[in-house]
Amino acid sequence: MDSLVFVTGNEEKLAEAKSILTDFRIDSVVLDLPELQGDRELVVKEKARLAAKKLGMPCFVDDTSLCFSALKGLPGIYIREFLEKIGRDGLVKLLTGFDDKSAEAVCMIGFCYPNKEPICFEGITEGTIVNPRGDRFGWDPIFQPFGYKKTYAEMTIIEKNKISHRKKALIKFKKFLEKK
Amino acid sequence: MDSLVFVTGNEEKLAEAKSILTDFRIDSVVLDLPELQGDRELVVKEKARLAAKKLGMPCFVDDTSLCFSALKGLPGIYIREFLEKIGRDGLVKLLTGFDDKSAEAVCMIGFCYPNKEPICFEGITEGTIVNPRGDRFGWDPIFQPFGYKKTYAEMTIIEKNKISHRKKALIKFKKFLEKK
DSSP, rough: OOOOEOOOHHHHHHHHHHHHHHEEEEEEEEOOOOOOOOOHHHHHHHHHHHHHHSSOOOEEEEEEEEEEEEGGTOOOTTHHHHHHHHHHHHHHTTTOOOSSEEEEEEEEEEEEEEOOOOOOEEEEEEEEEEEESSEEEEEETGEEEOOOOSSSSGSSSHEEEEEEEEHHHHHHHHHHHHHH | OEEEEOOOOOOHHHHHHHHTTTTTTTEEEOOOOBBBBSSSHHHHHHHHHHHHHHHSSSSEEEEEEEEEEEGTOOEEEEEHHHHHHHHHHHHHHHHOOOOEOOOOOOOOEEEOOTTOOOOOHHHEEEEEEEOOOOOTTTTTEEEEEETTTSSGGOOHHHHHHHHHHHHHHHHHHHHHHOOO
């Protein structure tokens, strides 16, 4: 059974990856990797490249963006910093002056073999930014996927994982690995 | 006369630096340096470190932040990307839901000798985010310094440079160099 390293300290993400990439042994490692500014594809690829170089093993990393349509995709990859600084209520307030409340939740998985070129897999779930409802970490309470009456935070983990941006990226990654 | 390299492609910035750091020969070089996410001090120090390593000469770089108080300092170092994507009007609209329209314009200069630890110098000008007035590049038309009735863009370059965030950082840098 081939081995992959998932660079994450998040147990829930690790469990989700294991449940999808069933043909692989997935180990997790916590690495403090520098994160660049810029295009989300380049950012995640560079993280994967650094991780594979550092560990000498095939590595994958993930990066989440929350992209407000009215803000042309911002805060995007900077969502974690925005969330830390202005919170969910602040994020909702950013859109007060804009009519368009739609957003994309994006998971970008970067994957790299040591000394090879990194590649990436993108999963997108579209939705609307709403006032916080539900009780889960992060921005889950303010993101309501299109076609659903619940926010991510009001769904069970199982419901959410069925339609989540991360799930979609993991499925693409799985298909890639199966073709190898 | 000692030599310093200013990593910039901006002629106006170069002229301003030369006008203040008169005891040095200042050359400019355009380098495409990766920019990290995170704390503005660390970001500019890393850029200076990379530049000095690459060129093998004492180098300085500058980085500008526009920090909205209501957004706990954001967009901060990401201001260029915000400006490119949502423009001046979009930046003003970000604050529609917030009463506090105050902001800090920050210039951070990073300086590094090859293979030494980088240091930095910060200049801050406080002001208010207003509807665009005046006709100059960037976010100058939406930033009105405290105590003035003009935006940066309505001032002449000479007026602006007297009170600008970059000027303040350059003066600190000059004082440091004089002590060496």
